[in-house]
Amino acid sequence: MHAMVLTKLKSPLQWMDLPKPIPGKGQLLLKVHCCGICRTDLHVIDGELPHSMLPIIPGHQIVGTVVEKGADTHSLLGRRVGVPWLGGACGHCLYCLDGRENLCDAPIYTGYHTNGGFAEFCVANENFCFSIPDHYPDEQAAPLLCAGLIGYRALRFTEYGQNLGLYGFGAAAHIVTQAACHQGRSVYAFTWPGDIETQNFAKSLGAIWEGSSDDLPPNKLDAAIIFAPSGNLVPKALKAASKGSIVVCAGIHMSDIPSFPYSLLWEERVLRSVANLTRRDGEEFLELAPRIPIKTSVTTYPLYKANEALDDLRHGRFQGAAVITI
Numbered sequence: 013m014h015a016m017v018l019t020k021l022k023s024p025l026q027w028m029d030l031p032k033p034i035p036g037k038g039q040l041l042l043k044v045h046c047c048g049i050c051r052t053d054l055h056v057i058d059g060e061l062p063h064s065m066l067p068i069i070p071g072h073q074i075v076g077t078v079v080e081k082g083a084d085t086h087s088l089l090g091r092r093v094g095v096p097w098l099g100g101a102c103g104h105c106l107y108c109l110d111g112r113e114n115l116c117d118a119p120i121y122t123g124y125h126t127n128g129g130f131a132e133f134c135v136a137n138e139n140f141c142f143s144i145p146d147h148y149p150d151e152q153a154a155p156l157l158c159a160g161l162i163g164y165r166a167l168r169f170t171e172y173g174q175n176l177g178l179y180g181f182g183a184a185a186h187i188v189t190q191a192a193c194h195q196g197r198s199v200y201a202f203t204w205p206g207d208i209e210t211q212n213f214a215k216s217l218g219a220i221w222e223g224s225s226d227d228l229p230p231n232k233l234d235a236a237i238i239f240a241p242s243g244n245l246v247p248k249a250l251k252a253a254s255k256g257s258i259v260v261c262a263g264i265h266m267s268d269i270p271s272f273p274y275s276l277l278w279e280e281r282v283l284r285s286v287a288n289l290t291r292r293d294g295e296e297f298l299e300l301a302p303r304i305p306i307k308t309s310v311t312t313y314p315l316y317k318a319n320e321a322l323d324d325l326r327h328g329r330f331q332g333a334a335v336i337t338i
């Protein structure tokens with residue numbers, strides 16, 4: 013099978029011919045239709061996450077069809093499934109036992125610990141695959157699997173804050189905006205200074221205010237989610253936030269947070285991160301998405317152009333999400 017493989021950190025993926033993987037016990041072999049790209053793929057490639065396994069096929073927003081089954085699996089051949097970042101959890105650590113498998117002590121992350129979806133085929137643990145809502149085309153569904161799921165988990169932590177700020181308006185924010193508007197909340201979109209194109213995109217999705225991350229919005233924020241991997245945004249978001257508000261850092265990696273005066277955190281402002289996802293998040297969100305309905309804005313690239321797609325993500329050259337089609 014053809015695959016785009018990370019063989020060396022901080023270098024482009026390599027186009028390779030590899031044997032088709034064989035599904036083991038509890039695993040499905042999927043013919044990959046498409047795979048979304050995610051900021052996390054860049055962190056993997058750039059060596060910003062610990063314990064990298066090389067070589068690895070990245071990609072953790074996989075939509076594919078079951079074409080072969082390992083022992084002890086129950087899916088029908090031909091079933092369309094989605095594979096998210098959480099590709100497995102131990103099931104017996106303290107976190108797994110109390111329903112926080114997103115914090116599992118021995119997790120398996122797709123496209124990081126096991127080969128992901130930048131390939132014609134991949135294997136996946138059946139118990140961590142999701143069903144894809146019926147009427148979503150493959151490319152539209154792929155970004156729901158990480159940008160959507162993690163965004164939704166972050167949104168849940170903001171509870172019912174009416175004025176919601178989103179810092180970094182990429183794949184996740186464009187989905188979260190639709191979910192938040194559906195909940196009747198007011199979305200404030202913060203972009204790079206001068207990025208009018210992204211600000212217009214945010215407006216088209218329902219944001220009521222768009223501006224630069226250096227700006228203060230006209231109203232205090234009741235909650236904010238930071239999707240961009242820049243620690244500089246933390247004090248900025250706290251400054252824009254009201255008493256008792258929450259600021260959620262939704263990325264897996266962030267540059268250092270500069271020191272800031274305690275007064276920015278005072279009055280019960282909460283600063284927290286969001287890590288990974290649970291299967292419950294996935295099931296809830298994939299049930300909710302078609303009811304809103306969330307429409308993803310997608311730019312597609314063929315598999316052999318995965319490096320171009322990643323470079324475009326790094327430089328913000330598309331709106332919404334990008335998806336590799338196989």
Ligand SMILES: [Zn+2]
Pocket residue numbers: 101102103104105106107108109113115116117118119
């Ligand atoms: Zn565990």
Ligand SMILES: [Zn+2]
Pocket residue numbers: 050051052053072097158159
């Ligand atoms: Zn991701």
